[in-house]
Every structure is written in C-alpha cells, then in structure tokens.
Amino acid sequence: MLYMVHMVVNIPATxxxxxxxxxxxxxxxxSQDLQxxxxxxxxxxxxxxxxxxxxxDVASNDELHTLLSxxxxFPYMQIKVTPLANHPSSIVQE
Structure with a gap:
C-alpha cells in the first residue's frame, strides 16, 4: 500500500x-535503512x-505507524498521512 506522508519537524529550543x-x-x-x-x-x-x-510502500496501516513512530x-513531528490509490489515467500503475 502506498502512502503520502507530510512531516513537519519542530525541535524545541530546550x-x-x-x-x-x-x-x-x-x-x-x-530513514536511509528504510529507503x-x-x-x-x-x-x-x-x-x-x-x-x-x-x-x-508498506503492507498495512500498522506497519506504517510502526515505522513512523x-x-x-517522531516526538518533534506533526505528521499527516494520506493513503494513495492508482489513478486510472496514469501510464504507470504501482
């Protein structure tokens, strides 16, 4: 399953x-190991x-959550996850 993940990092001054x-x-x-x-x-x-x-590209929501956490x-991130699906007009199908 493909997911788009937007991560914003905010490391506190402390x-x-x-x-x-x-x-x-x-x-x-x-991150490089996961890549x-x-x-x-x-x-x-x-x-x-x-x-x-x-x-x-992971097998499940649970696997993605485990990788992200x-x-x-992670403690300094705001994360938004969007599941992705194939688009019928795309010439490349995942």
Missing amino acids: VSPAEADEIKRREKAY RAGKWRHLWRVVGEYANVSIF GLPL
Whole structure:
C-alpha cells in the first residue's frame, strides 16, 4: 500500500544543539535503512520549511505507524498521512 506522508519537524529550543545533532544523525541512518529496504520510496524536502513529503510502500496501516513512530524525530513531528490509490489515467500503475 502506498502512502503520502507530510512531516513537519519542530525541535524545541530546550533540546541542546548536541542532542539535536545526535537525533538527526540517528534519523538519517534510520530513514536511509528504510529507503534501502524499499519501504520509504521517495523523500522530498519542502522548500522553505523544516518539513518533507514522502512516499511509503508498506503492507498495512500498522506497519506504517510502526515505522513512523520509530523515527528518532517522531516526538518533534506533526505528521499527516494520506493513503494513495492508482489513478486510472496514469501510464504507470504501482
């Protein structure tokens, strides 16, 4: 199942720069592992925001929730999930 996920990050000022850097390092490693596994299919930065739009390809809502809640930045994110379906006019069908 494909999902479009919009993530907005807001790390509070109470998190030290060193701690924020460590969280971001773990976030990068985790997200890259999911990309290599084919679960996180696309990742785009939203211009002018500390945010991204991503496409996930997972088996279920529960799997997506597990992956998202495992993100090191998860406690500092606002996340909007949109399930996707094939469009009949698309020349590429997933």
